[in-house]
Amino acid sequence: MAVSVDEAVSTRPARDRGSPARRFGGRGRSALEVTLLTVLAAVMLFPVLWMIETSIKENRDVYAIPAKFFDFKVTMDHYKDVFVASGSGRSTLSAAFLNSVVVAGASTALATVLGVPAAWAYSRFAMKAKKDQLFFILSTRFMPPVVVVIPIFLMYRQVGLIDSKLGLILIYAAFNVPFTIWMMKGFVDEVPAEYEDAAMLDGYTRLQAFWRYTLPLLLPGIAATAVFALIFSWNEFVFAIFLTSSDSVRTAPPAIAGLIGGTTVDWGLVAAASVVFALPVLVFAYLVRKHLVAGVTLGAVRR
Amino acid sequence: MAGIEVTALHKRYPDGTVAVDHVDLSIRDGELFVMLGPSGCGKTTTLRAVAGLERQTTGDIRIGDTLVNDLPPAERDIAMVFQFYALYPHLRTRDNLAFPLRAEGLPKAEVRARVDEAARLMRLGPLLDRRPRRLSGGEQQRVALARALVRRPRAFLMDEPLTNLDAELRADMRTEIKHLQGELGTTMVYVTHDQVEAMSLGHRIAILNKGRVEQIGTPLEVYDRPASLFCAAFIGSPPMNLIEVEVADGKLRGQGGLVLTPPPGLPRDRRLVAGVRPEALEVTEPRAERSVPARVVSAEWLGDEIIYVVDHGGRRDVRVRMPPTVRFAADAPVGLRHTGGTPAVYDVNTEELVA
Ligand SMILES: Nc1ncnc2c1ncn2[C@@H]1O[C@H](COP(=O)(O)OP(=O)(O)OP(=O)(O)O)[C@@H](O)[C@H]1O
Ligand SMILES: [Mg+2]
DSSP states (O other), rough: OOOOOOHHTTTTTOOOOHHHHHHTOOOHHHHHHHHHHHHHHHHHHHHHHHHHHHHHHHHHTOOOOOSSSSSSSOOOOOHHHHBSSSSSOOOOHHHHHHHHHHHHHHHHHHHHHHHHOOOOOHHHHTTHHHHHHHHHHEEETTHHHHHHHHHHEHHHHHOTTOOHHHHHHHHHHHHHHHHHHHHHHHHHHHHTTTHHHHHTTOOOOHHHHHHIIHHHHHHHHHHHHHHHHHHHHHHHHHHHHOOOOOOTOHHHHHHHHHHSSSSOHHHHHHHHHHHHHHHHHHHHHHHHHHHOOOOHHOOOOOO | OOOEEEEOOOOEEEOOEEEEEEEEEOTTTTTTTEEEEOOOHHHHHHHHHHHHOOOOOEEEHHHHTTTTOOOOOOOOOEEEEESSSSOTTTTTHHHHHHHHHHHOOOOOOHHHHHHHHHHHHHHHHGTTTTOGGGGGHHHHHHHHHHHHTTOOOOEEEEETTTTOOHHHHHHHHHHHHHHHHHHOOOOEEEEOOHHHHHHHHHHHEEEEEEEEEEEEEHHHHHHHHSSSSSHHHHHTTTTEEEEEEEETEEEEEEOOOEEEOOOOOOSSOEEEEEEEEEGGEEEEEETTTTTTEEEEEEEEEOOOOOEEEEETTTTEEEEEEETTTOOOOOOOOOEEEEEESSSSEEEEETTOOOO
């Protein structure tokens, strides 16, 4: 059943007190809930908190024993180091971030441009062995990336895609297309085909009907799907470290990992780089959170 | 405006389902033609083939003088109204109506004039600035109809457009559609599985069953002389009583002794069934003149009439329609009398009307 966004969101906070599960326990129960959730949140968020703290501590304080929780001097030097090279000009890390933006953005765009029409076709048209085709598409995601990275490395070397942003964009798109097709097919299924039928009778071609009628209705779904694809590409590490080597091509995850190793580790820099790395995804997910809810409840079109 | 000619239509879906086996239809210019049949008989598929939304496996479709087999929907110049209204959710009523006209690239003033006219016809004035979400089901359906009107197509196709409405509204909309079609004089093909709708709307009705046409005729013809046992059992509520009869002494005799006047030209040596409408029978006092013995099984009071189910001639499901003033108790012994004219007679084996 299709659930509209407002419904999905607004019914949530309204607790129905009369439900059997809440009849006994009452206050004690909710206190227990709050306690457990607090503990869970603390455990989950502590590493994040520590990362943020480390990123604004001076190196002395980072290594201090016992650890300093509150009384340390706040510094922004690490953040400066993330973006500006020690001499002058841009740092390698900032170049890596830029690479990440380009690679994640382009691969997501490519996966969306390929996956959405494919999902539409799979949803709308009768075709031979449709289920098998869809299963095959999904099956390409069954394997963990590590399994295929060696053959892909060899192939990429042959065709000259090794150590290139294009290579990464292509491989990420290849991983995101199946995901996009599967997720978007669900959304397209939810949009009644009659919209397109009506549009075609009104004088539009099938593609125009898709473009003008169905696509706008799919935007929440596309946003939700794209965020997931973007997060995958943004966070991806295995392919990035195997397939790239030069600083001008490397994305952020291997670049940050590269900071660790050697004789001394500049933990402040690592933490600052990690914060900068995590931020865009958080901000982006926050901006499209309404669409994400719609995505989870599948379909914002009322029949 | 144009008539629609469907010849030997056959549609097999890729999964192997034969939705339409063999359909011939000849719909006249300006006619309100109803396709009636049970669920899954291929009504929608036939209509979609006419619209061009589905490509028939074999067979020809002509709209006016044009063979449209290979024309895309856009070039067939017809409008369709769906059970699900397919109003564009992000557009106000006004823009929903204008959408098909903009597709044609009509000048703004013309678009405005046409939208206003359609809005006037369907009385949409106060709704023009609302989005579909804020319209009731009936209002949405009126917008959908208006949307079909604005284009002034050569024909309207309607696929159960009133199914989602409640009974009262449905009756109103039915009248409205019939009136509108009469006024515009545009050919309309109307699909429904509701026989009351079919009877009250159609100039002619085609009864479909399992992808085949069982009968085409005016509502009266279809009601009076169903062309097959299927039609006989489908039309009317309750439908005809199908009583096995034998020809003897120039009369049709049922097992319980019911005697009917035979139609002329009855074939011999065949097992026959007579279709007798519930209103062609009468429940009487026991042993009344020309009556045969029967027993009341149950009675349904419908307010303006009573449907008696009586036990007669070894069957416990003979239905009789009586005025509400005549009352018999359940289980009471009664008489059963035939008051109608000559019944329709069917061959049991071919299931077709023989006379
Ligand atoms: N896209 C399709 N693929 C395969 N089979 C289909 C498809 N559409 C319809 N059918 C089948 O074809 C047959 C006829 O379907 P159709 O929709 O024409 O029936 P209908 O007369 O409109 O029924 P209803 O009154 O329920 O709308 C049904 O058995 C249906 O299951
Ligand atoms: Mg149908």
